[in-house]
Amino acid sequence: MYIRQRWTDPRVKFSATNPDITHVVLNDRDKLWVPDTFFVNERRTKFSEALTENSFIKIFNDGRVIYSTRVHTTLSCPLNHAKFPFDVQSCSFTLESYGHKRKELEYVWYEEKDFPVSVGKKLTTKPFQLRGYGIDACCKPNAPCEYSCLKVFLSAVSILCTAILAAFASSLGPETNDCTALDAWGFWSVVLSTLPMIVLIISRLLTPKVKEAKDEKLEKGEIKESLLGSRVEKIAIYMFPLVFALYNFVYWANYANRMSPENAIADERKVIVLDP
CATH class of the missing domain: 2.70.170.10 (Neurotransmitter-gated ion-channel ligand-binding domain)
Known part of the structure; x- marks a missing residue:
């Protein structure tokens, strides 16, 4: 730099x-x-x-x-990957004097012309892409402060295609011990995928085996169990796809609403948001 x-x-x-x-x-x-x-x-x-x-x-x-x-x-830059791949990470670096206090040396941003910080728009660090950056000062005007310093904030979001691949190849995801949002999505997806199989097994247990002899009739209790098993199957055929679709809609919409780089550095004095 x-x-x-x-x-x-x-x-x-x-x-x-x-x-x-x-x-x-x-x-x-x-x-x-x-x-x-x-x-x-x-x-x-x-x-x-x-x-x-x-x-x-x-x-x-x-x-x-x-x-x-x-x-x-x-x-x-410590990161929190709990919401990966819907996370908005904010990293900062601070410039400060090593041996002088504010009364001896004070840092201020030079803002007479352009924005005092310039960052390349195509800057990426997989699995993240830069979406914005901001600046701030440690000491506010006329406020008590012992040491003067300047801060630069970088806001980055996860690259979606990399995040999708990370769902199938964990090595492409971030190295973290946190339980990420992608992990939670995978867990509940497996649960919702397993439930239809459980329902199918129960349905088959409720449905008696048809006897080989075509002229032999089923008893009334067996007929009721057969009808019940058939109804359970029909309900499951339509219910589980709808539940899975609703789950994905709510889950993805909830996290996508939080992926705004403006929110990650909204408290800073100056912010530049890059086009996606």
Whole structure:
């Protein structure tokens, strides 16, 4: 990712004899003070150094400084898969100063032009797809706060086709010990599929065996049992498909109604929702 920080340092003001020179570029960040920014929930971070270090510092003549760098980072994000594949996951990462309090160093979003955060629309991490992102600040204006920091929230939903395949191949689903919504759906689907077989067995038990002799008549009790078993079969033929269809409609509609990325980050100050 690319991180760009801006601040003003009166110590680096300069005046050039050539009026066209408004700024200078510095490639060595060790020669200038830079904020000790770090990711609070990082697991691993390294600076990109393909040919040269991917960073630069632009110093303007009025003391403004822009520090841009490219980093590769792995961040931790605890997920709850209990509603998979109808879950909306919200991950956040926090930028904060390692050694300065708010009264010494305060972070604010730069919002003079565009949205301060840009995320690729096709960003995916199977079995999830990015649907939106938002920003927030740890310290509200005029509110007591010891440390200043900035937060970015990413909202993702499960990819439906992957979730369907995960129903038949568990290795395609998320690695979790939680009982997911897909597990619950599979359990009740098996139950509803087993009930017709149980009814069929009971129906056959209620229906006496027809004797081989065609001219031999069944007794009245056997006739009643035969009719009862036949009725149970007819009712089951129509009832169980309707019950299974109703179950799927209610189950899927209930979870689909919760798959809104806006709801996952509705409490944040700024939100961008991506087209599906």
